Amino acid sequence: MKHTLSILMQNEAGALVRVAGLFAARGYNIDTLTVGPTHDPAVSRLVLSLQCDEAGLGRIMQQTRKLVDVLQVAQPSAALAA
Template sequence: MKHTLSILLQNEAGALVRVAGLFSARGFNIDSLTVAATQDPAVSQLTLVMHGADEAVDQLIKQARKLVDVIEVSHPAAEALQ
């Protein structure tokens, strides 16, 4: 199933590599990746599209939230269903 995740992270060297590394280590392929500035120059917004089973993506989100530079992870489609 296709999933779109929105991640707020510190605009620090290596932050994007750590997020991408988590996806790679868990065997997920990122279909689309966009990084944009926010109103706070110290924070970036990462939007990515990926495919995976719902349960596996839920686990990945929990792990992403534990990364040092990650501020927030949201999964808008899943949150709309709750």
């Protein structure tokens, strides 16, 4: 199943590489990836999509939250459905 994640992270060198590296290390292929600024110049928003099951999604979201530069991980489609 295709899922979309929205990740708020520190706008620092290497932050994107750490997120992408985590997904690669866990065997997930990122289908789409967009990074842009937020109202705070110190914070960037990363939006990505990937194919995985529900259990895998929960695991990768939990692991992503543990990264030093990551401030928030959310699933926008879940928020819209509620």
